[in-house]
Amino acid sequence: MINKHSSLPLYTQVERYLTTEIKNGGYHSGDLIPSERELSEKFQISRMTVRQAINNLVNKGILYRERGKGTFVAAPKIGYQLKGIVSFSEDMRRRGLEPSTKVVSFKTISNPPEHILNKLACQDEKKVIQLERIRFANEEPVAIETAYLSYKLFANLSEEDTGGSIYDFVRKELKLEIHRAEQQIEAAIVGEKDGFLLDISPGSPVLIVNRTTYLSNGVPFETVKTVFRADRYHFSIEMKNEQEDDHVFSRD
Amino acid sequence: MINKHSSLPLYTQVERYLTTEIKNGGYHSGDLIPSERELSEKFQISRMTVRQAINNLVNKGILYRERGKGTFVAAPKIGYQLKGIVSFSEDMRRRGLEPSTKVVSFKTISNPPEHILNKLACQDEKKVIQLERIRFANEEPVAIETAYLSYKLFANLSEEDTGGSIYDFVRKELKLEIHRAEQQIEAAIVGEKDGFLLDISPGSPVLIVNRTTYLSNGVPFETVKTVFRADRYHFSIEMKNEQEDDHVFSRD
DNA sequence: AAGTGGTCTAGACCACAAC
DNA sequence: TTGTGGTCTAGACCACTTC
Known part of the structure; x- marks a missing residue:
């Protein structure tokens, strides 16, 4: 054995x-x-x-x-558990749904808003890639995603790559390791444009996830805003009780 | 040194x-x-x-x-980071807000819905404690919380304890260690009753967090539904890339 | 070839729990 | 007293990177 x-x-x-x-x-x-x-x-x-x-x-x-x-x-875990950081496609497959993607726009932006530069820590370059996509599950629109990618890292990203997982590109093409993500989750009423793209009526609720994702060297490579239909998506996570540094002192 | x-x-x-x-x-x-x-x-x-x-x-x-x-x-982390599992009160204090609580009801329930028993893994006992509270930040209502607690563990919980943190009770009174929580987060339109208690108009969005929390032996001790005002609350988390088991094989 | 982290050994003493 | 996990040692060989 x-x-x-x-x-x-x-x-x-x-x-x-x-x-x-x-x-x-x-x-x-x-x-x-x-x-x-x-x-x-x-x-x-x-x-x-x-x-x-x-x-x-x-x-x-x-x-x-x-x-x-x-x-x-320990007692076994119950229910669906999101292990680690997964792409939209993988997330959907784990839910038993077939993901697909439509690229709305893919362009390089020279003077993006300051908060984008801050999140990507690339104030020196002032250049990012913007990628807008509609995400589907079983042919139905589920989310509108707007991603900003660090230009330094993704200069070689081609239009064909944008139909799939950016995380796969990072791992397989760039050979870099994804380490952690910071996320902010909020609820809102859908805007007019997003409501039209998601095929939901005005006044419908949406779940908005803002994610910034980091490599193992601590460098951020993407910051993404995703607007999910609330009737088709809920966010599942597991949290661990990372305890703070203990306040013990030397007795010598 | x-x-x-x-x-x-x-x-x-x-x-x-x-x-x-x-x-x-x-x-x-x-x-x-x-x-x-x-x-x-x-x-x-x-x-x-x-x-x-x-x-x-x-x-x-x-x-x-x-x-x-x-x-x-590694590069330093940016922004507010939620480390581990914190109580509502601690969460608010970290945001610079003063938390307070109003207990709406506190009772023992003998035949709760099946899904509550499942989540608390106490089908044998068919008895749980239900605790409904309104949570305030700086005197303004922020969330409606409905908690179900394992009767076995909380039989000695008194009404006075319910104004504060259940987690403190677990740690200080029960001397047990909180280990992890599973959470599901969704967006919705506020219901009539909750909208009244939260002082928001009909049609307003809310963020709903369903949390089940476990001790280090894997036993769940609470399952809580919290309805947050979307205009006063967003949920921040950090995720780590726990990698799956690698698929390496013996060569011998 | 030299230096790094990755894995592994065969011991040791400690604090704590149960009897 | 016995057995447990918690900490620690002083080595070893390996795979990998850089020169």
Whole structure:
């Protein structure tokens, strides 16, 4: 079950062993799993390696520890969970819908509004790419999206690329890693133009998501405003309780 | 700068050393920080301990690594960031507003709707506590909140406790740890009753947040529906790119 | 070739929980 | 007292990047 000559790290193999046991019913919610020392002896690997595996599963919310007692299986998560940052297309597919896209406009803008430059941290260049798209699910319009992309990074983005996922372009063409996104979500009444494009009547509610997305070096590469039909879209997220820095002091 | 006899773990001290250096301008965005081996020698601690400190800062988005190159300072985060799960009161205070609360009703319900029991995972008991509150910021109504609490856990919750934060009760009275929350966010037009309580006109948009919150053992303790005035509230979150399990296979 | 982060070992002592 | 997770050590070899 653990292969020391695999290219897969040992701790990843231990993670898979544990998650498989949980899935297949070997361990249930609230169960105590074998101690770190037991597992390290069972697999003939060091305790630190077992800890690395367990740490990862604790961070994922699959296990939890109690000091002095042991490590336990957490209750399974319920419902649809949005893991990480996904593109519109992937989001729709996970909901069982078929996504499609219509590009409304695609152009380079030389003097965009200050707040766009601020969000993209490119005040030096004063040049961004603007991309407007209508997003469909099962042929029905669901959202109007206006994206501003850093010109530095996307100078080679072609019109053909705009029909698909910008995130795929970042990962596959630019070979960069997407790390985090800051989002602001608000509710509003649809404007006249958006209402027409979304095929909803005046006075209908919409969900507006403003997202700025960052690479792992902390550089923002896109800031996007998306207007969703409220009757066709809700936003699902999972939040973790990242605790603040603790206020402990030295006693020496 | 590092105290081996402190009660504070060494890796926490290294974390603080690095974040302080970054804050005070010792290192800037994109800068290469000293290598793990350099730091371990400088502080006369082992490399694994330095790694634990750096891992934590990488997870927080403060540093990032590049294999073969080194560890770098990430660009600072912009804007208001909601760290972790906060109560309404704390959320408002962070926005510079003074929160207050009016309890509309507080009662035990014996046969609540099935979906409430499912979310609280207490089908066995068929008994929950219902708490309806109006939430104010600077004396103005901002949200209508309907919370369902697990009876098992909150049997001792008194009417006086309901004016404040349920999360404080969980942490201080129950001495339990809040771990994660699943949330669904949607937009809608305000209903008649809520519109009256929120003092907004018919047809106004509202942001509806449905939240279920879990302890670290995976047990849900509350499920809450909150209706916010769209003109007074937007929801801010940060998402991280938790990557899926990689599809690597053994070559042996 | 030299330096970096990624993985791993075989121990150690500590604080805490349960008995 | 025994067993648990929490912290820490002093090494090791690997894959990768840069020169």
